[in-house]
Amino acid sequence: MNLCVLGAQWGDEGKGKIVDLLTPHFPLVARYQGGHNAGHTVYVGGRKFVLHLIPSGILHAGVICLIGNGVVVDPHALFAEVDELKALGIDITGRLLVSDKAHLILPYHRELDILSEARRGERKIGTTSRGIGPAYEDKIGRRGIRVGDLADTSPDGPFVSAVRENVEARNRLVGNNEMKWADVVADLRTMWVRLQPLVADVSLYVNQAMAAGKRVMFEGAQGTLLDIDHGTYPFVTSSNGTAGGACTGLGVGPRAVHAVLGVTKAYTTRVGEGPLPTELLDATGERLRESGNEFGASTGRPRRCGWYDAVAVRYAARVNGLDALALTKLDVLDGFSEVKICTAYRCGSETLTEMPSDLAKLAACVPIYETMPGWDRPTMGVTKFGDLPEGARNYIKRLEQVSGVPAAIISTGSERDHTIVRDDSVAAAWLK
């Protein structure tokens, strides 16, 4: 049984913890899109690990982690992470494979990301400045450089020509402080020495592993509403974090994805620009940010916070075919006298129960809330659904109804064991 775990909101849903929790049941964990814009925070034994590019499964001895062709790889970021893991006692030797078809993020991509944001001014996306968008632009523009291209060591072969053309294009665009293509080539040659042992045909590897009966977890980054096709375009990232991305980003057929788990917070957050219908710009929003420590794992930016948006999660259920939800950060709502769920949007005289595609329309939407009593007793660390305060149980039951998906896993704190896996849920079967 292979499982795809992805974000059902605007990213930062706590996928890292859920992937980490499920990993003992999956000998292979595979990332299929995004790059080091992601920040997956995992706490184990009181230690904090922040992973950006390497699947969170790496924290479990013996698990093989794959970086698929759909991911964009900054070799410097990759090895910074490898070194950080090593310093924490985690060895990746023989456990991390990178697709030869993954595209590289090069120094000019980072520069072009920052320049493009500056050019957009007030209309900026609020990117992570990691070069993600420009790297995917080069991929789709058919001028990108792939990991496997580094194997071409000839001084004037196709690899050197491609770098040269790209750096010259960058120099024409930027105009000042010329970048030297030979420096970029030299740097990549150095990186290749470390990268080469990790490079593989990941599609072949994963398909052979599945044929041999190994279970795979497909790990999505960012979230459904940040997906390049299904998100709040143009305020999105440049890849498909939705379930379909698992197939294109790893080279597996759709039948390889047996189940899809959507990770969602018990409220809503977003980092970066773009509409967020339930955003709270008041003391309640501030309280969610403080209690939930809602600051970006990659950039440290404060996240925008608001109540749970069931319209958005219903939409995520539809475009991903969600089987279940993993509901995270329930404990952040402890102590609120009342909690709210957005069940529809009001847009002028219209009531919308489905996410509009038109961004201007979404930006004009006002949430329609249902208000429920909160709970006083802490949920922090609770491991059985029945042990939750009644208010929390009722809140979850209502979330499930309005989202149209059962909450199979509930996270009640940052540690691995601060988790409820509901006995009667599909997740219980996945963990057998």
Ligand code: IMP
């Ligand atoms: P980019 O992916 O750096 O191009 O950023 C595009 C948008 O996606 C911005 O709004 C970012 O804040 C957002 N974004 C990218 N990665 C993440 C993530 O891992 N979590 C949450 N938001 C993200």
